[in-house]
Amino acid sequence: MEQDVCASSDRPLNPGCLLSRDAEWSTQRMRDAAVDFPVAVVLPAGGSGERMGLPTPKQFCSILNRPLISYTVQAFERLSWIGTIVVVVPKENHDLMLDIVQKFNHTKVTVVNGGSTRHRSIFNGLQVFSNITDSLMPKPKVIIIHDAVRPFVEEDLLLKITLAAKEQGASGAIRPLVSTVIATTSENFLDHSLERTKYRASEMPQGFLYDIIFQAYQQCSEFDFEFGTECLHLALQYCGTNAKLIDGPPTLWKVTYKRDLAAAEAIIKETLSMSVCIIPGAEAEVVELAKTLEINLNTMEMDVIPYAKQSYMDCLLKTRNFIHVSMSGSTSSWINEVVKTLEEADHARLYPLVIIWVQLNITKQSAESNKMDDLIGLATEVLQRNVLLYGIQIDLSKRVASE
Numbered sequence: 001m002e003q004d005v006c007a008s009s010d011r012p013l014n015p016g017c018l019l020s021r022d023a024e025w026s027t028q029r030m031r032d033a034a035v036d037f038p039v040a041v042v043l044p045a046g047g048s049g050e051r052m053g054l055p056t057p058k059q060f061c062s063i064l065n066r067p068l069i070s071y072t073v074q075a076f077e078r079l080s081w082i083g084t085i086v087v088v089v090p091k092e093n094h095d096l097m098l099d100i101v102q103k104f105n106h107t108k109v110t111v112v113n114g115g116s117t118r119h120r121s122i123f124n125g126l127q128v129f130s131n132i133t134d135s136l137m138p139k140p141k142v143i144i145i146h147d148a149v150r151p152f153v154e155e156d157l158l159l160k161i162t163l164a165a166k167e168q169g170a171s172g173a174i175r176p177l178v179s180t181v182i183a184t185t186s187e188n189f190l191d192h193s194l195e196r197t198k199y200r201a202s203e204m205p206q207g208f209l210y211d212i213i214f215q216a217y218q219q220c221s222e223f224d225f226e227f228g229t230e231c232l233h234l235a236l237q238y239c240g241t242n243a244k245l246i247d248g249p250p251t252l253w254k255v256t257y258k259r260d261l262a263a264a265e266a267i268i269k270e271t272l273s274m275s276v277c278i279i280p281g282a283e284a285e286v287v288e289l290a291k292t293l294e295i296n297l298n299t300m301e302m303d304v305i306p307y308a309k310q311s312y313m314d315c316l317l318k319t320r321n322f323i324h325v326s327m328s329g330s331t332s333s334w335i336n337e338v339v340k341t342l343e344e345a346d347h348a349r350l351y352p353l354v355i356i357w358v359q360l361n362i363t364k365q366s367a368e369s370n371k372m373d374d375l376i377g378l379a380t381e382v383l384q385r386n387v388l389l390y391g392i393q394i395d396l397s398k399r400v401a402s403e
């Protein structure tokens with residue numbers, strides 16, 4: 001069944017899944033209060049992506065120079081309350097996955113080989129924790145299972161899934177059906193159709209008490225392993241555990257067809273451009289311009305941090321787009337300081353950073369001093385470090401002269 005790839009998200013998502021600021025704070029409170037038990041993740045990535053029809057399995061396809069699987073790993077890895085992330089890959093792609101882990105600096109990943117079906121791959125992933133003598137891989141209380149090809153999963157949903165799994169034994173994300181489900185006869189005639197509002201699409205992530213889902217996989221039949229598509233069903237059938245179902249956002253869709261790669265790229269690009277940090281100097285004209293920008297860019301998530309406060313470094317790590325408005329001619333020390341901070345935090349490794357330096361010249365003298373040459377040199381230098389630096393010089397001297 002085709003997924004609802006055209007449905008747009010209600011609010012922007014960051015790749016690697018930064019939340020909107022309000023959601024981030026409330027999530028922080030929820031997380032601090034609630035997740036005081038070990039949580040691990042299994043990401044089944046052992047498929048061949050037949051429906052995608054590319055020689056490379058879709059989980060290894062690149063979006064903006066980074067494999068899809070790495071985005072999904074990052075969505076989990078950045079969460080402090082998540083421990084080990086087991087990535088289950090086809091045997092022939094084991095080394096490729098190890099290369100990805102190294103190149104993108106993933107620190108929580110264990111790679112294991114998959115099986116011939118998704119359920120077999122997941123079971124292989126779960127078995128990593130079943131050897132209780134291996135103290136390096138302690139058994140988690142809750143395990144989250146999430147398809148490696150669903151990169152846009154956010155912390156608020158993961159928390160809900162995790163807490164519900166701890167309480168109920170199993171939980172899963174659901175979405176309304178996009179199309180009506182019908183049963184066909186063997187001759188391809190309509191047999192019957194289901195009442196769409198009564199049914200839901202079962203999505204990922206799903207969460208389980210580890211003992212429940214491991215026991216379910218240990219007991220399930222060869223038929224389940226071969227043809228089953230639903231982990232929640234195994235928990236119900238073999239452990240009598242009724243999963244708690246939680247509504248998820250439209251961005252949970254599974255990258256399945258070629259067009260989904262383009263859709264994923266569009267979401268990543270859109271979210272990268274949806275937040276900005278404005279850093280104004282202290283002069284009245286500069287503050288005025290910063291205010292105008294703030295009003296006109298109000299559809300973006302925004303921080304305005306006065307340069308003088310020197311407290312903007314924390315804010316830098318929340319976004320990738322910066323506008324520095326100043327009247328001083330010298331910009332290089334500020335930009336170098338910013339680039340150094342961002343480099344130390346590895347902030348520019350995956351996506352480019354954009355710095356727009358706006359210089360206001362109000363006197364004839366400063367307007368004549370052409371600082372743009374310096375800026376062009378600096379822009380060429382920082383480009384090597386994945387920073388796109390732009391300069392805008394606004395000459396107010398004529399306005400001053402005519403007043």
Ligand SMILES: Nc1ccn([C@@H]2O[C@H](COP(=O)(O)OP(=O)(O)OP(=O)(O)O)[C@@H](O)[C@H]2O)c(=O)n1
Pocket residue numbers: 043044045046047048049050051052057058059088114115116117118119121122147148149254255256
């Ligand atoms: N033997 C398998 C088959 C699938 N998966 C994983 O299960 C997830 C969901 O499966 P699906 O989207 O169906 O992936 P593929 O099986 O690769 O795709 P297709 O059905 O088009 O071949 C994917 O992350 C896929 O890599 C797996 O780990 N092991």
Ligand SMILES: O=C(CO)[C@H](O)[C@H](O)COP(=O)(O)O
Pocket residue numbers: 118147202203204229230231254
């Ligand atoms: O649908 C699902 C929910 O249970 C699974 O997420 C899974 O994606 C199914 O994979 P497949 O396409 O291999 O059946």
